[in-house]
Amino acid sequence: MKRTILIHYHEINLKGNNRGWFETCLERHVARLLGGLETASIRRFAGRLLVELTADSPTGEITRRLEKVFGVANFIVAREVPAELEDIEAELALLVSSTRFHSFKMDCRRGTKEFPLDSQQLNRRLGAFVQERTGAEVRMEGAEAVFGLEIVKGRAFLYLSRIQGAGGLPSGSGGKVLCLLSGGIDSPVAAWRMMRRGCRVHHVHFHSYPHTTVESQEKVRRLLGILSRFQLESTLWMVPFAEVQREIVAYAPPALRVVLYRRFMVRIAEAVARNEKTAALVTGDSLGQVASQTLDNIRTISAAATMPIFRPLIGDDKEGIIRIARAIGTYETSIQADQDCCSLFIPRHPETAADPEKAERAESGLDVAHLVENAMAGAARETISADFARGPDPGPPDD
Ligand code: ATP
Ligand code: MG
Numbered sequence: 001m002k003r004t005i006l007i008h009y010h011e012i013n014l015k016g017n018n019r020g021w022f023e024t025c026l027e028r029h030v031a032r033l034l035g036g037l038e039t040a041s042i043r044r045f046a047g048r049l050l051v052e053l054t055a056d057s058p059t060g061e062i063t064r065r066l067e068k069v070f071g072v073a074n075f076i077v078a079r080e081v082p083a084e085l086e087d088i089e090a091e092l093a094l095l096v097s098s099t100r101f102h103s104f105k106m107d108c109r110r111g112t113k114e115f116p117l118d119s120q121q122l123n124r125r126l127g128a129f130v131q132e133r134t135g136a137e138v139r140m141e142g143a144e145a146v147f148g149l150e151i152v153k154g155r156a157f158l159y160l161s162r163i164q165g166a167g168g169l170p171s172g173s174g175g176k177v178l179c180l181l182s183g184g185i186d187s188p189v190a191a192w193r194m195m196r197r198g199c200r201v202h203h204v205h206f207h208s209y210p211h212t213t214v215e216s217q218e219k220v221r222r223l224l225g226i227l228s229r230f231q232l233e234s235t236l237w238m239v240p241f242a243e244v245q246r247e248i249v250a251y252a253p254p255a256l257r258v259v260l261y262r263r264f265m266v267r268i269a270e271a272v273a274r275n276e277k278t279a280a281l282v283t284g285d286s287l288g289q290v291a292s293q294t295l296d297n298i299r300t301i302s303a304a305a306t307m308p309i310f311r312p313l314i315g316d317d318k319e320g321i322i323r324i325a326r327a328i329g330t331y332e333t334s335i336q337a338d339q340d341c342c343s344l345f346i347p348r349h350p351e352t353a354a355d356p357e358k359a360e361r362a363e364s365g366l367d368v369a370h371l372v373e374n375a376m377a378g379a380a381r382e383t384i385s386a387d388f389a390r391g392p393d394p395g396p397p398d399d
Contacts, residue, residue: 174198
């Protein structure tokens, strides 16, 4: 008997000619993800990905990491034997004797046709085998134990549970985007959504040090460590924003400050995006959530951009966003107190219906190009690695 993990693809199965590309991205990602952990091999096998384990493989850690791999529908941690009825029954007997249950069902799948019994015949035959040995009741709904069997190309995989994958598309298959990452709840979820669609997400954070604390920057690094569990490593640009804010406060109408902050963030983010060769920007905006996120303000902010801005949370409500934040493990960090630069110098009644012309007039006293250049000159580029050790473990996202 060998211990093996068999990974089933998610949407990749719907792909036509470019399926190979998606498989390559997934295989590469899994190989890097498990790189530091003991495994015998990782390879493609009959439209699946196969991870062979050794006696020393840390199965629990491997499983936890695989739960965060996009492009995976589900996977099984299996005991592998040759696809011969005798071998299968002998291994099933061992599995049954080490499992406590009063009711059970069989879930057999014949993935390739060369085995003489089909899935239904296998279910009946092995169901009778288990019943004979244990006297347990067969139950189709609510069984205490489900014994799974998958037969693929001369190999049989026996398992007790099928683990839900993260869905989506493999990391790196969808191009590169740049996320404007604050320390809040929303933008990490927006970044995660884009990662789930296969994007490699780079990040930019604006800080107003010394008006805001270095702890706020640390918090963003921690958040990105958690988010990087889904893509292993992330680029983070830390950009000083105090000068831009001082100029806006000095020369533009107070009601427009937040919208103007955002327009500058977008411009500076585009300069970062050009450096990183990313094709689009991503923000955590959700329509109407706060004053800066009215339709008019969003339009006015977008008018400062030349690249597409993706807002994957635009139609989500806060409860739904929080649910995802909890599931992906960012929530607990996001709610820790911080000082976002955008909360500085904000009037009691910010504009909720800005228009691009008004914003341009307000910016006419500012040297836009110079401010963007200066911010870029002070920017620092960092690489943040996946933090597998710290923070709550993600549960399965349910959206
Ligand atoms: P979040 O929870 O993501 O902070 P929010 O509800 O607090 O969102 P805003 O503060 O209005 O909303 O920010 C809207 C979006 O602008 C954020 O989701 C983020 O993409 C971007 N943003 C805001 N502040 C910053 C910052 N300091 N650095 C980078 N991006 C930011
Ligand atoms: Mg915020």
